[in-house]
């Protein structure tokens with residue numbers, strides 16, 4: 001963590017405040033700023049920026065139907081699906097959203113949470129998309145790889 005130095009916001013970087021600033025005037029001379037102790041600057045601690053939890057689709061390889069929750073903490077969601085076709089007379093593929101499919105989602109706050117999931121359930125796979133043709137703006141999918149699949 002890198003500390004940030006800044007001009008003292010109480011004395012405005014002067015190192016002193018007017019006589020009587022703290023309630024009791026001791027003469028008429030400016031008093032030493034108690035915030036920066038006369039140093040004119042303070043260290044502003046930098047806090048890590050709050051991070052939004054990461055959401056992943058989550059599936060379990062052995063759960064063929066996908067009806068049962070793949071793991072603790074998973075919530076039922078609608079998973080958007082995409083279909084890509086290549087029109088005969090087009091140079092570009094046509095990707096369109098098709099009917100959503102019920103799925104599961106899990107929210108993880110940190111990489112440690114992801115590693116804990118792996119320790120709890122065994123091998124996991126992290127893939128870029130549950131559907132190959134989904135535009136790459138979609139969220140990642142965690143697959144709890146507890147069974148054989150090709």
Ligand SMILES: [Zn+2]
Pocket residue numbers: 008009010011012013014015016033034035036037038039040041
């Ligand atoms: Zn000060």
